[in-house]
Amino acid sequence: MTFPTDWEAEKMAVLDNQPGHEAALDALHQAANAAGDVHGTERMWQQMLRLFVSNKLAVASLVYVIAVVLFCFVGPFFYHSNQTDASASIFHVNLPPQKGFPLGTDYMGFDILGRLMFAGQSSLELGFLAAIISLVVGVGYGVFSGYVGGWIDSLLMRFVDVMLSIPGLFLLLATISLFGRSKVLLILVLGLTGWFGDARLLRGEAIALRDREFAQAVRAMGGGSGRIIWRHILPNTVSTMMTVSTFALAGSILALTSLGFLGLGIPLPETDWGTMIQFGSDNFQIGCWWQVYPVCGLFLVLIISFNYIGDAMRDMFEVRLRER
């Protein structure tokens, strides 16, 4: 145990101002040695990282997700294929896998391998942006509602209850048929219809944290609500936020794919995995299996991976609390 200042000098300084307290100060000095050592333990993030790594399924999932992202965004630099010029592709429609077309071609003659990357870019982009929107709105709405409490909270949460009672896909279809389906609109619609569950979760956390003594302590030292929310409640919900965002990402990619499958995905010339599956399944009956299996496999494993990662994160944060 080390001390920052020269004890004797400090004592003299205090005594100059308040004579007669030598005994008290000496007692203080003794007390300085009495607290015992602070047990150094692993840093929080190290411990969490170790816990995450110990979950093999989650690590494999993470590797897969990174691989898919690289495949979609870096792949096209190494594997060139025509994905836009329909007048050139029209000569090799519905070809099975063969030299030049490793995974065959689709109904418009576009190369499937390249198409997977091309569609993946928009699916991932849209999914990611929509997840961010839903996270921001959900966290903001939930934390505000929970922190404020009272009738405002009741009102805000009844709205969430109403929205949650409407089937998600129906809500999506209704809004899209109202507002059309450009890329920006799809992001907004996906983001703004996906946050209700998150809001509910975060509201619960905010209520619990708001009444904790450390939040009360900030109040007692003169701090306001802004500080309590930004410095204390939000940092303490990070674990929930990260878990929620992983599931949100999976959810928005899945929702976008469902829309694509129903013919309401990203309009041509761009495309997404859902749209690929839709057209592929039309040709499934004439034996074009290569138009369905690769995209379905890629996409399904991706969604499952996200869920495994989310589960691992939830465990990781909970275990940290248990091992305290």
Add this chain to the structure above:
Amino acid sequence: MTILSIKNLRTSFAMRAADVVAVDGVSIDIAAGECVGIVGESGCGKTTTGLSIMRLLPKNGQVSGGQIFFDGKDLATLSEKEMRSVRGNSIALIPQDPMTSLNPVMRIGDQIAEGYIIHRGASKEEARQRALEVLRMVEMPMPEERLNQFPHELSGGLRQRVMIAMALVCEPKVLIADEPTTALDVTIQAQILDILDGLREKLNMAVILITHDMGVIASRTDRVVVMYAGKVVEEADTKTVFTRMNHPYTQALLASVPKIDNITGGRLLSIPGLPPDLSKTIVGCRFAPRCTYATDQCRTSEPAIQDAGQGHAFACFNPTNGPAAVDVQINTARKAIDATKPLLTVSNLVKEFPIRGANIFRRTGLKVSAVADVTFEVREGETFGLVGESGCGKTTIGRLITGLEEITSGDISFAGTNVDGLSKGARRRALARNRQMMFQDPYASLDPRKRVGDIIREPLEIQKTLSRKDMDERVDQLLHEVGLPLAAAERYPHEFSGGQRQRVGLARSLALEPKLVIADEPVSALDVSIQAQILNLMQDLQEARGLSYILISHDLAVVRYIAHRIGVMYLGKLVEVGPAEEVFSAPRHHYTQGLLNAVPSADVEGSRERRGGQIQGELPSAANPPSGCRFRTRCPAATDICANEEPKMQEISNGHTVACHFPLEAAVTIRSAQ
């Protein structure tokens, strides 16, 4: 006749990093009709010993050595099915927390009957009769009606009676009571312990009383086993443990307990340091690092338990003899308090909480009267103790003074502070500079995601009165003052022990150099040895800084030790205010007297003498307080006038006021004559 015999019990928990041996080589014999106390600080293995006997250890725990003989069988080797016929039948357990140990959706009668049906194969009607019988045994008021009630309809004390009734339903031969009264108020604690005592005699049961409370041990047990870090360090009959103990730990533990008949303003002996980490291999005596008598031998080899005759055994190379010479160091530097200089004046303070209906459209119009017309003042450099049982409004007063709650009516004024005309935020900041709060729970009051340095710095950042560099200096200085190493600033709260966290909390509350610190149960979550460290520290800081404290506590001994003046609260009312010495030695209010009678003192003789005049019954509801004097429903001296007319606070001697129509006579004792 020995009924339960534990031989060399070893219980370990499989943790991720290593195995933790929570109980290591513990041997205890218990005779029929005997009450054996197991005492020690948290983590010493006393609860684990109890759970090992019942074989109710958590999944990662197991009895890894030793035997537990009961009725000629070794419980450690029984099959799970055989064990089930022992649990609740011949050995029963009373768990610590009566609030969470009852099934909320099952009627009381059915819960008690359950064990009887399982073990005795009784019919429902027989079991119900038996349930009624045991409820009568535990002196449950209105037992017939209780059978059909649900747990939430009962208070904590009544629920604990139900727990005892459940344990007794099959007339067990051994009863393990794990901190049976820790969650209860002192007046209720006394009632419950009396019931346990009576039943033990009547049924000739052996009772294992597991507790950290030396007062409970002193007043109720025949024999005591003192545990430290998983081992038995001393074992003897109760009187010997308190008067002729041989182990330095027993001695230090007893010396660090604040006693109710202590003289105000003394210093407590505290045990420096922390108990060892049981996941690591320990060489030598486990207590050696904290022991004042330790020699090189203690640090290298482990003392075996040795017999000192007459059932007294201890494990120490350098035994002490008898209690520590407590030189009653009355702090001579303790300044005289200037009664004419009030720092804080609370006048006619009222706080009512509306009772909310099930939804926003249904207002009940009822309210809980948490604080009702309370007036007192706190002087400069003084510690004002606010005592009372749970629900008396003492915490609410603390929160009102710190501005955490809005006052319903009345006034709180602070000398030299004028907050008129300031904006809401500025007013809050101005108030915070004068008065700070020290919280009860050292685990909940520090943000787990902030470093300790940032936690202590936060009030400074809010107030923005210092430069960045001065803030750093202030944080270092505060850490030093509360006895923490400088490196602590970089650590997170979860890396600290409870006592260390409470030091961090104290440092934070002192960061703004307030004149008044409101300490709400500052030590009730800590072990006694650590509690003494914090209380001494609080006193030292008061001397060095000229602080005033409002000490809110249910623990009368703690308040007596540190407070200059004391206010006693009952159901939202202040019933007695006076100098600490006087209130304790010559209480004038019947409630204060009853409260003092209920506290078990940590010495054998005293605690057994002072049994008379217990407060009976339960605390009335604050939503519908009794008319007139609120204490009249439980007061031995109540008459008609008490129901009709509310007693006014009247000065009965210099600086000693009481609100009672029939105040007690001042007993002329040697101490008050001093």
